[in-house]
Amino acid sequence: MKIIVCVKQVPEVTEVKIDPKTNTLIREGVPSIVNPFDEIAVEEAVRLKEKHGGEVTVITMGPPQARQALLRCLAMGADKGILLTDRAFAGSDTWATAYTLAQAIKKMEYDLILCGARAIDGDTAQVGPELAENLGITPITYVKKVEIDTEKKRITVHRETEEGYEVIESRLPVLLTAIKGLNEPRIPALREIMLAKKKEIKELNLASIGGEPQSYGLSGSFTEVVRIFTPKQRGGGIIIKEEDPAVAAKKLAQLLLEEPIIKKLREKVK
Amino acid sequence: MIRVIVDKCTGCKVCVSICPFGAAEVVNEKAQITATCNLCGACEKSCPAQAIIIERPKRAEINLAEYKGVWVYAEQSEGKIKNVALELLSEGRKLADKLGQELAAVLIGKNVSNLSDTLIAHGADKVYLIENELLERYNSDAYTTLLTAVISQYKPSIVLYGATLNGRDLAPRVAARLRVGLTADCTGLDITDDGLLLQTRPAFGGNIMAQILSRYTRPQMATVRPNVMKRAPPDPSRKGEVIRVEANINPRIIRAKVVNVVREVSEGVNLEEADIIVSCGRGIGKPENIPVVEALAKTLNAALGCSRPVVDENWLPHMHQVGQTGKTVAPKLYIAVGISGMIQHLVGMQTSDIIVAINKDPDAPILKIANYGVVGDLFKIVPELEKELRKGLRGD
Numbered sequence: 001m002k003i004i005v006c007v008k009q010v011p012e013v014t015e016v017k018i019d020p021k022t023n024t025l026i027r028e029g030v031p032s033i034v035n036p037f038d039e040i041a042v043e044e045a046v047r048l049k050e051k052h053g054g055e056v057t058v059i060t061m062g063p064p065q066a067r068q069a070l071l072r073c074l075a076m077g078a079d080k081g082i083l084l085t086d087r088a089f090a091g092s093d094t095w096a097t098a099y100t101l102a103q104a105i106k107k108m109e110y111d112l113i114l115c116g117a118r119a120i121d122g123d124t125a126q127v128g129p130e131l132a133e134n135l136g137i138t139p140i141t142y143v144k145k146v147e148i149d150t151e152k153k154r155i156t157v158h159r160e161t162e163e164g165y166e167v168i169e170s171r172l173p174v175l176l177t178a179i180k181g182l183n184e185p186r187i188p189a190l191r192e193i194m195l196a197k198k199k200e201i202k203e204l205n206l207a208s209i210g211g212e213p214q215s216y217g218l219s220g221s222f223t224e225v226v227r228i229f230t231p232k233q234r235g236g237g238i239i240i241k242e243e244d245p246a247v248a249a250k251k252l253a254q255l256l257l258e259e260p261i262i263k264k265l266r267e268k269v270k
Numbered sequence: 271m272i273r274v275i276v277d278k279c280t281g282c283k284v285c286v287s288i289c290p291f292g293a294a295e296v297v298n299e300k301a302q303i304t305a306t307c308n309l310c311g312a313c314e315k316s317c318p319a320q321a322i323i324i325e326r327p328k329r330a331e332i333n334l335a336e337y338k339g340v341w342v343y344a345e346q347s348e349g350k351i352k353n354v355a356l357e358l359l360s361e362g363r364k365l366a367d368k369l370g371q372e373l374a375a376v377l378i379g380k381n382v383s384n385l386s387d388t389l390i391a392h393g394a395d396k397v398y399l400i401e402n403e404l405l406e407r408y409n410s411d412a413y414t415t416l417l418t419a420v421i422s423q424y425k426p427s428i429v430l431y432g433a434t435l436n437g438r439d440l441a442p443r444v445a446a447r448l449r450v451g452l453t454a455d456c457t458g459l460d461i462t463d464d465g466l467l468l469q470t471r472p473a474f475g476g477n478i479m480a481q482i483l484s485r486y487t488r489p490q491m492a493t494v495r496p497n498v499m500k501r502a503p504p505d506p507s508r509k510g511e512v513i514r515v516e517a518n519i520n521p522r523i524i525r526a527k528v529v530n531v532v533r534e535v536s537e538g539v540n541l542e543e544a545d546i547i548v549s550c551g552r553g554i555g556k557p558e559n560i561p562v563v564e565a566l567a568k569t570l571n572a573a574l575g576c577s578r579p580v581v582d583e584n585w586l587p588h589m590h591q592v593g594q595t596g597k598t599v600a601p602k603l604y605i606a607v608g609i610s611g612m613i614q615h616l617v618g619m620q621t622s623d624i625i626v627a628i629n630k631d632p633d634a635p636i637l638k639i640a641n642y643g644v645v646g647d648l649f650k651i652v653p654e655l656e657k658e659l660r661k662g663l664r665g666d
Contacts, residue, residue, distance in 0.1 A: 011292075011474075030292065036595055063305035087271070091309030094454075098446065120594050121474055124454035126442040133446030138411055138525040141439045144588070156529075160589065162347075162435060162542065164534035166407075170526035180581075180595045181588040218309045218326065222451030227481040228290055228312040231472070234620065234639040241632070241645045248644050249654030252626070255642050257662040259624060261545055261602040265571060266663050 001054030001150060003045040005078065005114045006101055006131065007038035009062050009069035010121045034069045036185075037116025039076070041178040043185040044146060045114050046077035052150045055079050057108070061089055061100055067201060074196035075188035081201035088206045091218030094126035100216055101127070102134035103209040111153070113175040117142055125177070132175040140168055144181040148172075271325050272309055274301045278321035285313035285322060290478050310480070334427075337488035340366040341426040343417070344375040344389055344397075345437055347408070351385055353543050354432030354496035356392050361459060361499040362430055363393035368461040371427065374398060376420060378413055380406040383512070390510030393502070397510060398424070402517040404524070407531070408436045411524045414443040420515050421448060426489045428467050430459075433493035434542060441493050451484030453492045457600070457621065459499075467492065475594065475617020496542045497600055534587065541573045541592065546603045547622075549575035549592055551615070553608020553629065553648055557585040562649060563607050566656045569663065575599065577615045593618035608648045611636025628652065 011030045034042075045056045058073040060066050061084040070081035082104060089100055105113070113132070118125035125141070132139035144165065145158035153172045158165045160179060188196070206216060214220065238255065242248035256262050281299030288294075293307035301322065303313075314322045342358040344351055359375060366373040374396040375389040386397040400416050417440065421429060429444075431437040433455045445452035458470030462483070467490040469482045484490040541547060548567040554560060567574045575592040576585070592599055594614040604622035609615060611627070611634055619625070620639060627640035628648050637643040644651055 065305070087305075090305075090307060093451065094442070095446065095449070095451065122454075123473065123475070123598070125438050126445070126452060126454055129439060129442035130446040133443050139439075139443065140410070140526050142435055158532075160435065161531075162540045164532045164589075166528045167530035167532070168526050169529050174526065179588075180591070218324070222449070222487045223453055223482050223484050225310045225480050226468075226483050227315065228288075228310055229479050229481075231476065231479050231621075234625070234641075237625075237637075237639075237641040237643055239632075239637060239640075239643040239645065245646050245650035246654045248646055249651045250658055252628075252642060252644050252651075253655055253658030253662060256603075256626070256659065259603065261624070262570075262659075262663070265546075268571075269663055 001048060001052045001112065001148070002110045003048060003054060003056045003112045003114065004105060004108065004110045005038070005041050005045045005056060005058045005073065006127070007042065007058055007060045007069055007073055007116070008035045008119045009033070009060065009066040010035045010119055032065070032068065034072050035116050035119045037118060037120070037178060037180070039116075039185040040180065040182050041114035041116050041176075042073045042076050042078060043183045044178060045112075047183065048112070048146070048148060049077070052148060054111075057082060059101065059104060060084065061092070061097060070201055071193075071196050072188070074199045074201075075192045076186055077192070080199065083201055083203045084205075084209070085203060086205040086216070088213050089217045091221060092216070093221035093223045094124050094130055095222050096215075096217060096220040098127050098130035098134050099220060100209070101131050103211055104204055105131075106135060107209075111172045112148075112155070113137070113173065115175065115177045117177040117179045128175060128177040135175070137173050137175055138170060139175040139177065140170065141177045142179050143176045144179055146176065146182070272303050272307055272314075273323045273325065274303060275321045275323065276300055278319045280319050280321070282318060284316055284318060288312050288316045290474070334488055337425045337427040339372045339374055339424075339426045340369065340428045341374050341376055341421075341430070341489070342394070343429065343431045343437065343440070344377045344385070345432050345434060346377065346379050346382055346385060349379070349382060349385070351388055352432055352434060352496075353501070354434060354437075354494070356388075357496070357499040357501045358430045358432060358494055359389065359392040359394055360502040361494070363502070365428065365459060365461055365467070369427070369465060372396060374426065376400070376417065378405055378416060380404075386510075386512045388504070390508050391504035391506050393508070395510050397512045398515050399512055400515045400517045402519055404519050404521065405517070407528055409524055409526075409528060410439055410443065411526060412519050413440055414447065415519070415523055416517055418444050418447045421489060429489045429491045431491070431493045433495045437493050441491060445491055448489075450487035450489060450491060453482045453484070455598070456492045456494045457498045459492065459494065466490070472621060475613075476621050477617070495598075495600060497545065497602070534589065541575055541590070541597050541599050544573035544599070544601050546570045546572035546605070547575045547592070547599060547601045547619075548572045548605045548607065549577065549609060549619070550580060550607045551577040551609030552579040553610075554580065554585070559649070560585060562652050566605070566607075566652055566659075569656050569660045570603075572605070577609045577612075606636050606640075607652055609636055610634045611639065628655075
């Protein structure tokens with residue numbers, strides 16, 4: 001089994017704070033992590049390798065410091081890393097990101113590609129399916145269970161739906177996007193972290209994956225961010241502090257019964 | 271490429287404070303842009319000295335005027351139109367009227383033609399109807415192929431999808447096949463003065479908002495968050511045209527097959543489509559206490575949500591989880607019971623219209639963003655609240 005996992009380095013959203021004076025994000029000193037959904041994808045790949053044998057390659061596109069994210073994945077048990085880094089890749093939207101990853105991946109052998117269902121910063125959930133289309137394989141999204149028959153080269157997965165899940169079968173290769181519940185990613189021990197530094201990380205740039213510069217980055221993107229702004233901050237609500245919980249509950253109920261959505265509900269139940 | 275015109279830069283640091291990616295710094299009183307720059311353009315627009323320039327490549331013009339009309343993908347499940355599709359028809363109607371163009375719905379399924387009238391009553395001028403035996407349930411491969419074909423044939427200017435699980439599976443595949451731009455999970459749509467679709471969406475869990483255009487590709491496509499757009503009442507007297515589209519599917523294109531469907535939740539608890547969500551956190555203490563919040567949810571016809579610890583402790587399955595590694599929701603009313611409001615939870619619900627928090631800790635972060643907060647013991651307050659609301663709603 002040859003497995004490729006696509007990962008993204010993201011800022012730890014929990015550490016992002018809003019500057020109360022300028023109303024903008026304070027990004028200084030915010031640590032970078034491997035996108036949590038991508039860690040689930042890496043964990044699944046490593047477990048499949050442990051069960052069926054094979055090789056796990058992690059690939060990321062990003063600035064040179066995205067190497068840190070690859071090191072983490074190597075410490076989790078991946079075998080090789082690929083860092084796609086070039087100034088020409090900057091400003092990529094989901095299409096340009098998927099195109100760039102596909103340019104590198106289509107030269108590789110694989111039975112399975114795993115991605116996180118979405119990244120916690122951009123939260124688009126688009127790169128996985130767009131990458132699959134670029135490679136001409138089928139994506140199966142929101143996967144929470146994977147079983148592989150390596151002899152028959154078939155895969156069975158559970159895909160989350162709004163009501164429960166679907167059981168989906170397909171021939172390999174496919175691309176899966178992982179959600180929470182698929183597994184609990186391991187936390188690598190110090191020994192693994194040290195060993196990871198000896199594993200191979202190949203760096204690829206535009207010249208090494210080929211193609212026209214205008215297909216990449218900002219110029220290869222079909223969407224364009226024209227404005228970024230900070231939404232109005234919430235706050236200044238009514239806080240009820242009462243000794244008697246029954247009085248507090250009554251006050252809250254009265255406030256809620258005046259809300260349009262509850263009034264609408266009252267019409268409906270009557 | 272991004273450039274700082276050193277002679278113009280005054281070292282004022284406006285770029286440093288505005289950059290959402292932490293990529294601007296001022297060294298020796300001159301701005302520098304580091305490798306983490308995402309070319310979003312925030313600094314370029316805010317620089318008082320106009321010292322930052324992003325060089326944007328010129329594009330080959332395609333014949334954009336060929337593309338006309340606003341389309342809504344009318345997602346249905348088991349013969350029922352999703353609420354979000356009706357919301358999108360109301361919003362799509364406004365966009366189409368601004369452009370002076372038609373609004374159409376695309377309806378895909380097996381024996382679904384009876385739904386066309388509903389779509390027309392909700393604003394569609396046309397319904398493109400694609401029916402086939404193989405389309406009873408959503409199938410990613412088949413739906414992608416058929417929708418791509420009908421878009422290529424009729425060339426709409428805009429296509430909108432609900433940002434449901436299936437909508438967010440289908441839209442990126444169609445976008446990639448057509449090689450067009452797609453914006454995810456929008457919360458605002460408008461038409462610019464030059465007739466482009468202006469798409470507004472939250473990023474970083476709603477900490478910043480981005481406005482996005484797809485200038486050079488058609489159709490302009492977006493997925494839209496359920497429960498955000500206002501749904502207008504239907505007009506049964508509206509007339510529209512139903513256009514039946516050939517749905518020839520070679521079964522071989524279906525590479526991934528749904529072989530079984532497992533239902534785990536009863537109807538009406540779909541978090542993404544719920545108007546009201548009652549959510550519980552670690553404060554609930556043990557799984558035996560969940561009926562306390564369930565009762566409140568039932569009284570309000572609400573969906574049951576929870577924060578991460580509740581799922582980690584196996585008190586509720588993951589499909590109930592709201593937050594960074596769960597679902598992002600924006601109901602009209604969100605009631606957080608025993609949830610302290612860690613940022614991971616807040617990013618999943620802070621765009622809700624009204625937030626209510628019940629927590630014993632007066633310093634809990636959730637109380638800072640709540641419209642109404644109660645400090646106290648949830649086990650005493652929630653049953654009383656349920657009783658009062660039941661009385662107010664149903665008079666018993």
